[in-house]
Amino acid sequence: MIKSCRLLTFGSVSQRIPGVTPSARPALPAALDEAAHRCLVAGFAGTTTVPDDLVELIHRGLGGVILFTRNIRDADQVRELTSTLRNLRSDLLIAIDNEGGGIGHLVTAGAPEVPGNYALGVVDDPALTAACADALAAHLASLGIGVSYAPVADLQHRGENPIVRTRAFGSDPAVVARHLEAWISATEARGVASCAKHFPGHGGTVTDSHYELAVDPRESTELDLAPFRAAIGAGVPMLMSAHVVFPALDPALPATLSPYILGELLRGELGFDGVLVSDALEMKAIADGYGEAAGARLALAAGADQVIVAVPELATTLACRDAVLGALRDGSLGEERVGEAAARVRRLADRYATPAVPGEAGSEEAGLAAARRAVDKGELASAVAGAYVVDLFPRPHPALNWGGESLVSAVREVDPGADGVAVAGEPEDREEAVAEVLKEAAGRPLVVATCDAELYPWQGWVKKALVAARPDAVLVATGLPGAGDAGAVLSYGRGRVNLRAVAEVVAEPRTGTAPRP
Template identity: 35%
Template sequence: MSHSTDPAVRALVAGVLWPGFLGHRAPDWLLRALDEGLAGAVYFGHNVDAGSPDQLATLSRSLKDARPGVLLGVDEEGGSVSRLESAHGSTLPGAAQLGRVDDVDTTRAVGVELGRRVRAAGATVVLAPVADVNTNPRNPVIGVRSFGSTPELVGRHVAAMTEGIQSAGVAACAKHFPGHGDTVVDSHHGLPRVELDRRTLEAEHLPPFQAAIEAGVAAIMTSHVVVPAFGELPATLNAALLGDLRERGFAGTIVTDALDMAAIRSGFGSGRGAVLALKAGADLLCIGNPSALGPKGGTTDDLADYREVRDAILAALDDGELSVAEVERASRSVANLSAWVSAGEHVPVPDEATFDAEAVVRGAIRVSDPVELAGRELTVLDLRDRATVAVASTADPFTEALSASVACERVGVGPLLQRDVVAVLADALAHIPSDRAVVALVDAVQPGSAQRQAVRVLAAARPGSIAVNAGLPAQQPLAVPTIDAFGVSRVTAQAVAELVTGGAGR
């Protein structure tokens, strides 16, 4: 009997796969796969019905009934990245805000609350905290998702967040090893490279992962990042890098970042990437997001994505490229994680955390100059490009919060929209009365960026304008007074709206 037709081997392969799926209910194929030994599933925003508070918990129960110990993951970082609150934006502070406040007790409390919410939804694995040190200010995908730009700061908050999440009885998964913070390419769209030598990587990017290990993190997610000091394969497929992770004392489960991301899909294919990841030492293979919000634009479906990866592994077993022993190794690690989350269900559910999310956000916001807008009519020009796939939210909480009090107009000028900055601004301002104050909403303002150029044009055309920056600030100030918000969560948007419409400065 070939491996691909052996029920025991097929169950072994299913046990290391972690697909996404479409809809608010479990599709039949997913239930069949769970019955055949599938490790579990990953929730995305499209799996959450915001109009039905109990929907996700009900879905989780159905999956747990299909297979006890099932691993149900959710990409819930708080701040900019939320699946549970994707419809309206997160009510938790984000990592950059927590890093600016720099109170590890608060970060731990936020972790407890995050874990409590995930557990209430029936999920068992939190794809957080972000352990990346954001050393490159042009980073298009990490940015405010990181606690900061130094390994010491990030490390202490990664440890605190890990402890908080796991005290709620759910597993934390630190990401994205060995660090996605020095990249200028988003791995959802391309293959990033980190041109650092081993000594620099060790000093600047690996300490937060060590802190997570020492905090007892149950899982660590790989990055699809090439580090030439370790060879030309991205970390997810790189035996040297994953071996280095094990040598650091990590005995938990190595989870791949989504295999449908362009960094893997374009160069290798999701199926081939899965085979190489297993050979490199990865354990649990995250297949990815099949929704229209994902990088494939909804051109394939959930079952096709699953079959592509499963069948590639079975074929590699048949032709001898992959050994059964390699899959068994990964399966044992996944089984250990399953046992961990099963034990977590007996941990007492923590009370709702008592930290003040609004106070954290207000404490993190920075205002470059006094903002004097009280009593003036306002128009917000949203100059941002579309959100990164990592955020993948159906909400735009900033403009939702601001539009409750002021007029908002979307006039994105980012590179993905390929629009002439001066022409866009001239057209937008022609429709705004000259006595109105203009608020530019931006999130990418490093030197040379289209949004920075747009703010410069705005400053010349409409003196008295201001900017609200939802991303990381640049070292060089913008041409107008600026409110640096360090995030795009709902709670952040509300705090910024109060500053803008109240004309307050600090």
């Protein structure tokens, strides 16, 4: 559960100055108050109405809002919502996570289906990557959304990494760089702002910063700056910081809070002058160690231009806002620093607050074409008909807009005579689960799919037990391939088009066959 702002964090509105109540504190000059609000990006609840507290924030100069699945019902509703928000303030930036490959929130609003970045890197056709990015950006523009927190610029280095994986274009800096350039250029052509993340890289960690502070222990010469240099060279207007400690750069502070990383390295050495936005402050890497309110103050002081507070409860955003205002009053956050940040946000809003007319829709076929080209058939000799499919995968990450899709449902679309079970998370009784699968699959082809089994040993156990009883089983890996996936059919992702492409390889197409009950 997301923690609320601590009551005693530095600069928090909850700190009390003897003899002075919050209402008695002197008001900041209007221009400075507006500048401070420009530095905030807020999440909120609701699909058609705008909460009163958010209306007040917008009128005072709020820099942006971030939409999530909770704000999305259908395309018409999203257009109505973005129009309402923009009518409150025409230079409000409206943003969303929209990476593709299942990382997004617009499925019910008709989002184009594209594979994750790793599959695009495997295909290694920048024109195809550009077509996928164009499809996503055109859809955003049609909905009135001007900022896409994508693409991922991280390199996938370590098999133990739990957060980057197939979200990355790969582990080769040159491959990642050319696909970043293609993505950024295509998004820009649609009048939508892209945002390369997570600076200076999350791929060398073994920890997910959503849940705890992550550390990348490598030497400075080994860090993954090349993709970010390429993104900056391609004109990316935004970067997002990582809640990761890099001892070689700053022994104590995560990048989001580090003046050296955001200042001397990013602004100085790399020469980035676009908007630097923090990853969400309620992520435990910041919330547990500092508190969201102190995190907001420290990030802005370190060199961030905007901080994201993505939780729907606006009380957290208001506490972070008040911490920033309090820091401006007591001088712990400089007026010049906030003015500089706000000026960058204004320049960004001038270009992207109102997306250009999108023109023709992007290609509906690019995503599936890319997913099909990425599939590796492994040792599969031929497709099977009427299979029983067991799809093993971890419980979906909160960042995923998971709608219940699985390889089972994808195979059934190709072969209505197929059947199976989707297992999202470790079963309570592994042996019982294996026995049930073997019983249901008796006399039929068996397909066993795993996803990132290196991270989730229960999947390897279940697969091994099934293959021991059914050595004829067809093996599929839907995540980042690992050592145990030799010979398996590989999709390099679990996006809907990834699953569809694998299903077309594994299942024998049949029509006129009633699905199994």
